[in-house]
Amino acid sequence: MKLFFSPGACSLSPRIVLEELGLPYESERVDLKAKKTASGADYAALNPKGYVPALQLDSGELLTEGPAIVQYLADQVPAKGLAPANGTLARYQLQSWLTFIGTELHKNFSPFFNPAASDDWKAGARANLERRLAYVNEQLASRPYLMGDAFSVADAYLFVVLSWTRMLKIDLAPWPNVAAFLARVGQRPAVQAALKAEGLA
Ligand SMILES: N[C@@H](CCC(=O)N[C@@H](CS)C(=O)NCC(=O)O)C(=O)O
Structure with missing residues (x-):
């Protein structure tokens, strides 16, 4: 998984969740003005919303919107209890x-x-x-x-x-x-x- 982030922005929330869960992940900084990632990729092409956070899954699919991302992450390690069970x-x-x-x-x-x-x-x-x-x-x-x-x-x-x-x-x-x-x-x-x-x- 790779988290696209800007330091201290709302993308810090999924990073905290990743750290709480102990999941392995990579992260790449985004220049939000230039819409470029640290490796020089066109962020607007990768994520048409243009903002952070975005989580690239190992399948290559992209998940956006902080509240959805943190719930997805919590559901990967339900034993950690960072989100109650779905449907409750x-x-x-x-x-x-x-x-x-x-x-x-x-x-x-x-x-x-x-x-x-x-x-x-x-x-x-x-x-x-x-x-x-x-x-x-x-x-x-x-x-x-x-x-x-x-x-x-x-x-x-x-x-x-x-x-x-x-x-x-x-x-x-x-x-x-x-x-x-x-x-x-x-x-x-x-x-x-x-x-x-x-x-x-
Ligand atoms: N609805 C989005 C909002 C994300 C958001 O507001 N991101 C800000 C940083 S906290 C951002 O990237 N702003 C730059 C921009 O909109 O171009 C979410 O909850 O994930």
Whole structure:
């Protein structure tokens, strides 16, 4: 398997999952502006969506969209328990979290990385983020991870989007359970290994 990534971007989430699972994999950096991979390949031809993450399977098939990739990976090693079994209500709860993180958190960070974003867009996104972080803070009051006592792929994704608050100087002090989650997950050996692999440790 090969993971196409950009350091610290949402592609860090499947890398954390790969490290948690102990699966062998390769990775290749993508220049998102030039749409070229580190080996000089045309990334837009390889992945017409043009963004990361993308996971190239050993069959050559390409899987895109972070939430789908992390579930695919978790299902390769079900004994690790990073995703509940397919068809269970718990699996749909996991998908609910992955969708929430993708649409309510991740995409509200996007204007802060977009030089063309207007101040109005940023202000609206920031207000949305604050409401959603308050919700996550409440949810994490009673448990260490989104799904309960056990770390899941949703936690890997949440960790990555929350890590952007450091770069953007968004203070997490109003949401102490969120700040504690970020610190807790950041200490996991697999997360440390993933950060190191991307030159971020
Ligand atoms: N819906 C996609 C969004 C992926 C995404 O937003 N990727 C960003 C990095 S976090 C990216 O590659 N942006 C560059 C671009 O869109 O050209 C997913 O969940 O995988």
